Every structure is written in structure tokens, then in C-alpha cells.
Amino acid sequence: MREEDPPPLRRQEPLPDQQPKPLLEDPEAARRLAALLTSPSYREADSDFDFLNSDAARGPRLELDYLKAETLLRQHGVTDSIVVFGSTRIAEPQAAQARLAEAQAFAAAHPDDPEAARRARVAERLAEKAHYYDVAREFGRIVGACCELPDGRRLAIVTGGGPGVMEAANRGAYDVGAPTVGLNISLPHEQFPNPYVTPELCFRFHYFAMRKLHFVLRARALVAFPGGYGTLDELFETLTLAQTRVMKPLPIVLVGEKWWRRVFDTDFLVEEGVIAPEDQALFSYAETAGEIWENILRWRQKAGGPLL
Known part of the structure; x- marks a missing residue:
């Protein structure tokens, strides 16, 4: 080999540490070496799952929880999102009616069972709210049809990835061939993401904080x-971030004014002095998919930053 030639990829003569200590020098060397090679401390950190799951490694786990989703969202060009929350128990109308019929039949067969009667009443109320599934699905279609924004930006529906209203919103975007994101969370019980999330954009987080x-x-x-x-948690957290201006205010639309006014009475909160009158302007109400979209666009135009 000439001096100017680069060295080969493999050494022609092994280094001393490429061979174990000879048994002739120490008969116990092989046993000791085996103990070293199988010791947990000898595992590389990124292959040591016991270490990675320990309290000491919580910081890197938090970072990885954030980084994986961030990297894939960037790779797929998702720059903007409209987040949709809602009950996992609100099914599409046909399924809701089937569950109602089953609950009513069971209650009729067990007239002395108060729990059966309660379940029938709940099934009836859920059937009354099933139209929200259709509203969320139609809204998903509207957003999905506008997924390609100017300057190379891409808008996507983002949900918690579960059933019910979240499924409906993802499904609407899926209907029009648009990318749609689901942010699942690890829970003690088995769960499944809804089947309408884009496979490359379906994530499962370990930490609620990174998901939020x-x-x-x-x-x-x-x-x-x-x-x-879950819906109330995400809503009130976002309202708090917007109220305190930790996050720039954004359009927050509550679908179903009658329902939301019963859930929390902002007039009462103002009268009690625990929020200011201007805090009531942090959100608006809508009933249909078209109204939701109009509220968002109107808010953005007034704020001087159009969505599209």
C-alpha cells in the first residue's frame, strides 16, 4: 500500500481490545467478562429500557415525546392546525339510534331496574346530540378542502385521535383526501385511534403535557x-392561555350554545367578579359547520391575520 492511499475500512491487524483476555493468563477471565457484558450498566443508554423508563430519565423522555411528533409534522409540512375537541360518546346518528333502541329494550324488559332506566335516558340524550357528529364531519370536510395554504403552508384538522366527535372531524378531512392528525395518549386501558387519521400523522404520547x-x-x-x-380540560386551558396572553388569542368556537351556556355561565362568573367582561369575548358560539368556519374567518380578518 502506498503512503498516499487511504487506510482500508477494516484494520489488517486487530487492536488489543478486540480480543478477550486469554484464559492462559487468567482462568477466571471468561466468567468475569461474561458478567461485565451482561451487566445493565454496560448497555448503551438508548438500548437500556429499564434506564429509559426510570425517574432519572424523565427529562429525555419528555424531550423525545415532543421531538418525534414535531419531526414528523414538519416532514409532512403541517404548519397550521384547527383543533377539534368533543365527546368520545357522541356517535354517528345511525349508531346512536341503535344504542338507544337496545337500551330502551333492556329497560322495558327490566322495569324495576333503576340503572337500566338511567342508561335508557342517557342513550336518549346522546341520540339527541348525534347530529353533532354530522356537524363535525362536515366541518372536517370544509377545513380539508382548504388544507393547502399560501406560501407552502399546510392546514390540518387536529384531534385527540379518539372516537365520537374527534372521529367525525378526522373523517371529514379524510373524505376529501386531506391530511388529518390524531394525538392519542397512553392510558392504563387498551384504546384504539379512530381509523380516519392519516397513518403517518397518528401519534401516541406518554405525557399529557407534550400532547397539550x-x-x-x-x-x-x-x-x-x-x-x-377531557373537552373541558383542553377548552379551559386554552381559554386561560388566551386570557393571560401567554398565548396569542385565537378564535375559540363553542358548538351548541344552549348546551355550553348550561355547562358554564360566564354571566355568573362576571357578576361574581372572577372574570372580566372582556373575557367573554374570548369565544363565540356556532351551531353548524358553516357558522363555525365563518366565525373563524371573521375573527381572523378582524385580528388582521387572515387564515387563508
Whole structure:
């Protein structure tokens, strides 16, 4: 080999550490070496799952929880989002009617069972709210049809990735061939993402904090349908961020004015002095998919930053 030639990829003569200590030098060397190679401390950190799941590694886990979704969202060009929340229990109308019929039949067969009667009443109320599934699906179609924004930006529906209203919004975007995002969370029980999320944009987070961050990081609007604790959690957190201006205010639309006014009475909160009158302007009400979209566009125009 000439001096000017680059060295080969593999050494022709092994280095001393490429061979274990000879048994002739120490008969116990092989046993000791085996103990070293199988010791948890010898595992590379990114392959040591016990270490990665330890309390000490919580910081890197938080970072990875954020980084994976951020990297893939960027790779797929998702720059803007409209976040949709709502109950997992609000099914599409046909399914809601089938569940209602089943609950009513069971209650009729067990007239002395108060729990059966309660379940029938709940099924009836959920059937009354099933039209919100159609509203959310239509809204998903509207947003999906506008997914390609100027300057190479891309708008996507973002939900928690579950059933009910979230499924409907993802499904609407899916109907028109638009990318749609689902942010699932690891829970103690088995769960499944709804089948209408774009496979490359379906995420499962370990930490609620990182999931919440990704909900608002690209959000251009928040739409809240009737829902339970999860919906209320995300709504009130966003309202607080907007109220305190920790986050720039954004259009927040509550779908179903009658329902929301019963859930929380902002007139009462103002009269009690716990919020200011101007805080009532942080959100608006809508009933239809078209009204939701109009409210968002109108808010953006007044704020001097059109969505499209």
C-alpha cells in the first residue's frame, strides 16, 4: 500500500481490545467478562429500557415525546392546525339510534331496574346530540378542502385521535383526501385511534403535557363540541392561555350554545367578579359547520391575520 492511499475500512491487524483476555493468563477471565457484558450498566443508554423508563430519565423522555411528533409534522409540512375537541360518546346518528333502541329494550324488559332506566335516558340524550357528529364531519370536510395554504403552508384538522366527535372531524378531512392528525395518549386501558387519521400523522404520547403542547403549537383556531372532562380540560386551558396572553388569542368556537351556556355561565362568573367582561369575548358560539368556519374567518380578518 502506498503512503498516499487511504487506510482500508477494516484494520489488517486487530487492536488489543478486540480480543478477550486469554484464559492462559487468567482462568477466571471468561466468567468475569461474561458478567461485565451482561451487566445493565454496560448497555448503551438508548438500548437500556429499564434506564429509559426510570425517574432519572424523565427529562429525555419528555424531550423525545415532543421531538418525534414535531419531526414528523414538519416532514409532512403541517404548519397550521384547527383543533377539534368533543365527546368520545357522541356517535354517528345511525349508531346512536341503535344504542338507544337496545337500551330502551333492556329497560322495558327490566322495569324495576333503576340503572337500566338511567342508561335508557342517557342513550336518549346522546341520540339527541348525534347530529353533532354530522356537524363535525362536515366541518372536517370544509377545513380539508382548504388544507393547502399560501406560501407552502399546510392546514390540518387536529384531534385527540379518539372516537365520537374527534372521529367525525378526522373523517371529514379524510373524505376529501386531506391530511388529518390524531394525538392519542397512553392510558392504563387498551384504546384504539379512530381509523380516519392519516397513518403517518397518528401519534401516541406518554405525557399529557407534550400532547397539550402539540395541540396549541400550530393552532389557528379551537373548536369545542359538547364533551366531558377531557373537552373541558383542553377548552379551559386554552381559554386561560388566551386570557393571560401567554398565548396569542385565537378564535375559540363553542358548538351548541344552549348546551355550553348550561355547562358554564360566564354571566355568573362576571357578576361574581372572577372574570372580566372582556373575557367573554374570548369565544363565540356556532351551531353548524358553516357558522363555525365563518366565525373563524371573521375573527381572523378582524385580528388582521387572515387564515387563508
